[in-house]
Amino acid sequence: MKMLSTAGSAIKVIGVLMVLFQWFPAEASTLGVRLESLTNRIPQRSIKALTGSQFVNLIAKIDENQRERSIGEQLLKGNLPGFLKKLKPVKLQHRNKNGKMAHATIFVTPDYLAIGSQADFIRIPMNRHTASMVAARFGFILPTRRIVDAIYNQSEDHFIPQPLPPGPQMRSTGYYQLHNRKIRQQRLSHSIALGELVSGDKKDVVITNKLINKPGRIAIYGWHRPDGHPIQPLSTVHGAGYADYSHGIRLVSDKVLVDGELRSIHDILKDPELSYLLSDEGPIMKSSYNPGLPVLPKSKMSMASSR
Secondary structure: OHHHHHHHHHHHHHHHHHHHHHHOHHHHHHHHHHHHHOOOOOOOOOOOOOOHHHHHHHHOOOOHHHHHHHHHHHHHOOOOOHHHHOOEEEEEEEEOOOOOEEEEEEEEOOOOOEEEOOOOEEEOOOOHHHHHHHHHHHOEEOOOHHHHHHHHHHOOEEOOOOOOOOOHHHHOHHHHHHHHHHHHHHHHHOOOOOOOOEEOOOEEEEOOOHHHHOOOEOEEEEEEOOOOOEEEEEEOOOEOOOOOOOEEOOOEEOEEEEOOEEEEHHHHHHOOOHHHHOOOOOOOOOOOOOOOOOOOOOOHHHHHHOO
């Protein structure tokens, strides 16, 4: 009886493996290699790079425009904690009008973009220009509303949103730092490990067709409550240069597995049928936006950060 039981268990395991390979045959054999290669456009962090605390001290008294340039400069140098380069797979599926089910796997950063070391970093909000530029340079895009929901539903851990009092201070570096501190405290109190797929700590800057008619705006969505409902419905109220403490930048690789085939996410998002895998709006006509690299002029801050 024991032998039969063991054989039966083995058959069940083989059956599960066959289902997995049928779903994502290429993913099952080479997923590890692909995940590593998807981040090869992100530079290695220098051992001399600023920590999160050092960066906050340097940007504390400069204006918003210079702060945005500094954020872009630091990220493009690879000054982000290593756990953000360990991408996480998120699976989506959609049945087309003919009844055929399609499956996709996207690869996303486990948390929102941050500046600093593994031990000392700050999750850093940024405006649409900076976020889109960094995403494009790294070989990523910003998520859609459907992708944000999928990430929340498949997260290994969920933060409870911690809104701060509204007002002009929402855009201040002090608020950026305060909110990051509150997230860190919650992470430690709930034993949430760095590198786990998490959500609920920030709203997402997203892509949407609404920006076609409002090219000078930023689109924001998410910050899900524990019941799964977002605090922020899809909004394009603010200008593209707006950023506040609640914004997070989640990156999605521009390569996606669709029925086991690695394809460009831009092509999928434009496809009349396959786009519904990744977008509840259907085809997204403009999935990337690159205003060009903002160049930070030589200044006291630039010289200090290079020491």
